Amino acid sequence: MDWCTEGTPSLVTAPVVTRHPRALESVATHYCPGCGHGITQRLLANALDELGVRERTVGVAAIGCSVLIYNYLDVDFQELPHGRAPAGATGIKRARPDLVVFTYQGDGDLAAIGTAEIVHAAARSENITVIFVNNCVYGMTGGQMAPTTLVGQRSETCREGRDPKLHGYPVRVAEMLATLDGAVYLERVSVTHPENVKAAYRAIRKAFAYQLEDRGFSLVEVLSPCPTNWGMTPSEAVRWIDEVVSRYYPLGVIKDCAPVHFAHLLEHPPAESPGAKLHGFHYETVAGPEADESGRLTRPQQPFGRRGGRWTAISSKDFQPESRPESGSQAESGGAAGSAGDPTPEDP
Amino acid sequence: MSAITTTAKVRAVTGNQAVALAMKQIDPDVVAAYPITPQTDVVQTFSQYVADGAVRAEFVTAESEHSAMSACIGSAAAGARTMTATSSAGFALMWEVLFVAASMRLPLVMTTVNRALSGPINIHCDHSDSMGGRDTGWLQIYNEDAQEAYDATVMSFPIAEHAAVRLPLMNMYDGFIISGAIGPLVPLSDGQVQAFVGEAPPYKHLLQPNDPITVGPFDGLHGWYFEHKIAQNRAMEAALPVIQETYDRFAELTGRRYHHLMTYGMEDAEVALVVIGSAAGTARSVMKQLREEGIKAGIVKIRTFRPFPTEELARVLSGVKAVGIMDRADSYGAQGGPLYLEVLAALYQRDVQAKTVNFVYGLGGRDLFPQNIEDAFRTLEAAAGGADLPYYRIYLNMKGE
Ligand SMILES: Cc1ncc(C[n+]2csc(CCOP(=O)(O)OP(=O)(O)O)c2C)c(N)n1
């Protein structure tokens, strides 16, 4: 049961420290002792309660230990194949923009088999919230190496520890997505100590608040213990996150920016693109076209727009390419986008 | 899951361990895979062999089954002996590239541990994955137990790589029922396996930078696509005798004799069940009991499903009065499950006059009890005595109406 004193006979007269969230079902958990999924889902429920959106929220469940999340959260769920949740969430949100749509995905689901879906949902800046539970392992299938498994970390398919020579390097999802203009809010949190859990809660709530403000794609990466597959006790697992995992995957806001407006990109060199705020890692280019030494844009992006959406559509007429080849050469080159310096082809 | 060693005579192993052992003894050049229940510990056990240095294989932990199969295609096209394993959704995700592997005539070997397809999500056994893939152009061998799965794995490369065949081959066995349950295994020695598998015969249509070719190029309206497909079918036909020869050569080595169809009690059977996979064991034991009662029951177990042994099947079923075809997969909107359709076509084409009915069972791991088999035989008995059989499938052990 919950720590809630509410509704229990008042043998104890302690003050109410926490309430059982309305969005959380009162059922026994199937997660292993010390697993981070339970904590994360509890925070999710709290956030839905606090924002008052439970009754218009749809979750898209992934494949992994959290496949049974629909047993724990009292909202509608759509279950989709391994890795496909962001695509499904896109469909739901496009059909019903009034709904609050989130995906809840593990690192195998999101960073291995579903890499394409998450990258493109972020690139399209789908107005959805992604809860990405990174436990550095394929939990459900019994602890095989994931793209997120740390160098040196042992798993069932790297028994001597991940060896960069054999297995390459772990993927930092939040940082990778930060390079996409469409990703608006990316933060990494962990569910280890109370301070971290509180920060995780704030991040999750913010990611949903951004969706309500129609800002676009947000993702909260949750470093989450998997004592079972790490071969650790729950407390060791927590320490391992604090002392090791979060050194490779630094906690904090990775990116938090207003929706990037294309017109601004034209006016400002990328380094000062408005609203972009990066922590921990250095990205020379957050967004936008590349500038040459004089600051002029040499390789423009395709103007983008979304009918009736929150982006201001910019027609290709607004954009003056740097230099146009003499007449005729466009046709010869087939009009395809070519090397740097080529003009953006006109919309057909 | 711990790996097993290879010295003693009879071992108690799971189906997955048995196959992982065969993979170790074959020691392919490349294994690329992505985990999925109930296949996972085939590759995981193999990865232990890799970690122990017991095999030389290059082991690729791909990011999905689609990529795993694509990596396998690449390595096989580069001339490497390549193996992988999958189940269910993983098999489905490989779909696109399964056709590519077959049409490029790459002798890959894959273990498919049968599991239901979503949805609803179900991790248990049925044959919808590999039956759905029956027209991908892969050779398909279905195995009843761990021993068969092990033996089939050992026999795979000589079949797939045979100059007249050159097709990818998949070995199936039932998820959990065989993959996870412990059964007896009499393994061969590493040396025996190595000698049996031998060297791959040379094949010129592979990547060879000194004499550049393109494997799997574009072939449009005015090309040879059609003939290419016909050639694939010819290779399938050629595979039928090659598979039997390989079975025979294996029997000389081990005394374990296999056929495309394994028959039990078919010498004088009046009623027969055609089965595939682990259900054969249950069916056999019920058949024996019924025979004691005087019912002339028989079992035909299909091992080779692609290519389909039409001739042989028609021969063993001629003279039988009523045949029940047992499908662990369904074909929605069709006359019956995939095995049923196949058997019916064979009987019709070879003019075998028997009453037939389709039993669909075990979807999503639903149990198949001896009583269900008995009921099936009783239905066939009644039909042999003149009763009508339904045109529609009979579902065994269905809940509700
Ligand atoms: C197409 C497909 N391939 C493989 C699987 C098997 N599978 C189920 S869960 C899983 C890994 C999940 O890992 P992760 O997303 O990290 O979640 P966790 O269990 O660690 O929370 C895999 C490989 C599947 N269900 N579907």
Ligand code: SF4
């Ligand atoms: S295996 Fe790991 S991720 Fe899965 S429930 Fe257990 S602790 Fe959690």
Ligand SMILES: [Mg+2]
């Ligand atoms: Mg995980």
